[in-house]
Amino acid sequence: MEFSSKLIEDAVREFSRLPGIGQKTALRLVLFLLKTEPSRVDDLANTMTKMRREIRFCVECHNISDGEVCAICANPGRNRQQLCIVESIRDVIAIENTKHYSGRYHVLGGILSPLDGIGPEQLNLTDLADRIRNSGITEIIMAISPTIEGDTTVFYISKLLKDIPVTITTIARGISFGGDLEYADEMTLAKSIAKRLPVENYVNIR
């Protein structure tokens, strides 16, 4: 695309480097910014650079944080006996939004994937065993996606923690609420029959 303006061309190029944003969307964003107050554009730019420069990772759980320890780890109201192990920051946000978990987290920063060169050294695992031993945690919840890599990671971590007296659980797998049996994959449907629940439980969950 040609824009007859170097300024626009540069801005479109920068925007189209963002994920999921092609040249057309980038142009739309740029033309929107052109109609916006200059001070509002400055706000967007400043918030972005400030966020990138000042963000830190929590020394306890490796979640993103404004200070040394994140708001979740620092919150005395949270259950200190439960620890939820997740792949990424995004998963923490997803679980927090359910408002049904009150324990703390441990963010791995990835899952084991030898083909992509991601081994145990690339994940935040070195401090995990010590953290669990020294902080009175009694239950580890593995909230990791049910894929081959995810299952490998769950298996690896459960072996890593086998000498520590904690209960290790994984999130339930089955048919989604509102999901359609007809369109569920065979593996999920088979597992959801094998792990069937008494009706009383079902009513409680709902």
Added chain:
Amino acid sequence: MEFSSKLIEDAVREFSRLPGIGQKTALRLVLFLLKTEPSRVDDLANTMTKMRREIRFCVECHNISDGEVCAICANPGRNRQQLCIVESIRDVIAIENTKHYSGRYHVLGGILSPLDGIGPEQLNLTDLADRIRNSGITEIIMAISPTIEGDTTVFYISKLLKDIPVTITTIARGISFGGDLEYADEMTLAKSIAKRLPVENYVNIR
């Protein structure tokens, strides 16, 4: 959504003000920026503010411009006898990308829409007649969307220019290349039959 970080929250809020970007996409962009080099994030922010602060509008055609006169108006290689009247900067970019027009433009900055409070005063029309009289233009091409508002605008401008000896044309309307007759609307199909072309012309167009 809760992010347990003020920095992230602010960045997501700023991003989700952009058109077509909701909270989930904003979060994806923010998490992408978190993984990017800080200097690259600075580049994006600086390009954005520079663009907004330095962009100008061409004094001749009202297109966006890096200087007083835009690259298209300043280009001596362009046909000075043709003037294409368009609604917006976006239309200039779309027509330029076809590489089939070598004249110059006049950007209205909108189309007449009394219901939205857009009358002739809100458009770049005051200098249009003078511009056409004084610059040897012989043909005006109205490249304006074929909507009620667009047609009103075309009609208004053609009345405005009725005393000036120029040919006024509008872009052809008909079935798109690759389009399907079955799905074309009745109005377009009816017009494309009424304005049918000799086969020789058809071959030339293609």
